[in-house]
Amino acid sequence: MSGTTDGIILQDYIRNIPDFPKPGIQFKDITPLLAHPAALRAAVERLAAPFADRKVDAIAAAEARGFLFAAPMALMLGVGLVPIRKPGKLPYTTVSAEYALEYGTDRLEMHSDALSPGHRILIVDDVLATGGTMKACCDLVRDAGAEVVACAFLLELGFLNGRAKLAPTEVFSVLSY
Template identity: 65%
Template sequence: MAASADVDIRNWIRDIPDFPKPGVLFKDITPLLGSPEAFRASVDLLEAEFRDRGIDVIAAAEARGFIFGAPLAIKMNAGFVPIRKPGKLPYATIAQEYALEYGHDRLEVHSDALGPGRRVLLIDDVLATGGTMGACRDLVKSTGAELVACAFVIELSFLGGRAKLEPCEVFSLAIY
């Protein structure tokens, strides 16, 4: 697995101009996901950053956070907890509402998935404005669990999401 250190994941992230609307330069991770070497490298690099931090649970917001969170949980011998949109989880849930540009949204987690004594790493594919991860952070903290850090494959630093997550530690594999 030493080859992972030699893979620059930026080489596997494609720019898509004017998506989803004019003026936006979208960072597309599908080439990274399509390369076993690059995908493995991204999970290996995340694991290397957090392997000695006593992580019990990897939690991720749907849907792209699941792509990285589940294999990372297996690699770190940690549990995986999905954070979902309303109505997607079959058991009793707790929820966190958050503001969107035009309105509000809500995220939910099973009421018994986290709690005091659990050390949690939150993960998502992209840190943009920080709204979704901020809601995830607040949801994790509301359970009494300890949030160790928020981790991302890509960070769009010009959108200021990192500042919205303070004082939480933020780690990103590629910063634009």
């Protein structure tokens, strides 16, 4: 979905950076989109639109770029925002989930009282790549007894097959590469 009803072609604001962060990688840089108010608004509106008529109690988002889209989406949908962060960044009691990296593991944390059983949560991030970060976010939400309504992304790098790691969870992406 590129959605040009508002005249904004989001792909025009995604910059390709060859060989970053290492040779052979074609990095999709969203900073031009973030710098352009109309493109940023269009991106947030397109991310939120499929969930406007669905029951969502809160949006959860992984730091840091997920916050850039999740906060305005939460305002648009009239729901709260649950930050999911790297270890040691949240001030209250936390729960955590570990996930695999290319060389090792990492961990994400959420406040232990952020969600309640039965809450319906939309999880948002900027990019779906291999799916490891988002799978950890889903695990945190589900371990709290809440339901993952869907995972939403501005960009999906389909060739990395991250969607498969999230199955059977619904995945929505505004742009796919």
